[in-house]
Amino acid sequence: MNRANSKELALLIDACKNGVEKAQLQLYQLYYKAMFNTAFRIVKEDALAEDIMQESFLAAFEKLDQYKAEVSFGAWLKKIVINKSIAEYRKKVKENWLSIDESRVQEPINDQSREDHTDKTKWIYAKIKSLNERYAMTLTLNLIEGYDYKEIAEILEITEGNSRTLLSRAKDKLRTEITNDPQWKKIS
16 A cells, blocks of 8 residues: 555544544554564564564554644654564563574565665665664664654663764764775675
8 A cells, every 4th residue: 555645644544543443454554564664673573573563553543642743643653663662672681582693684574665775785784783782773763763862862761962972883883894894895
């Protein structure tokens, strides 16, 4: 299903607020791939990302009356997904359930925006994932999800100054990792 225009989307959201299941399914179909990809980039597990995406949609439908259209619906939904993903990530780390295999990089589900990945983009994405977890998460939130320092600080529950420092160090580390890799010269 193609992205709905703003008027169609507003009508769809109104129908969802009224509990129309068909409208909820249509809204789900519009956003599920992007929301799965968002969750996956944080938790790095297919099944867990799927669960988070499903829970996020349920939460969004329950809180739909709180959506005021001050931001796009996709941005509002993405914030729910990111918050749930980070909460789940923290829970797994705290309980030592999350094992990170930095030598294995999984690609998210393909959608139109991902179909034209080049080898270079995939390689850089793999480099981001090979960084330590805080750097990888910060870079993902900034470079891929488009969040600024303040939003990253809120999401990660750190100060804005720490957010700036963390992002700066993560970018420096990524730059070093890329430029010191002999493969960079082959693909650049």
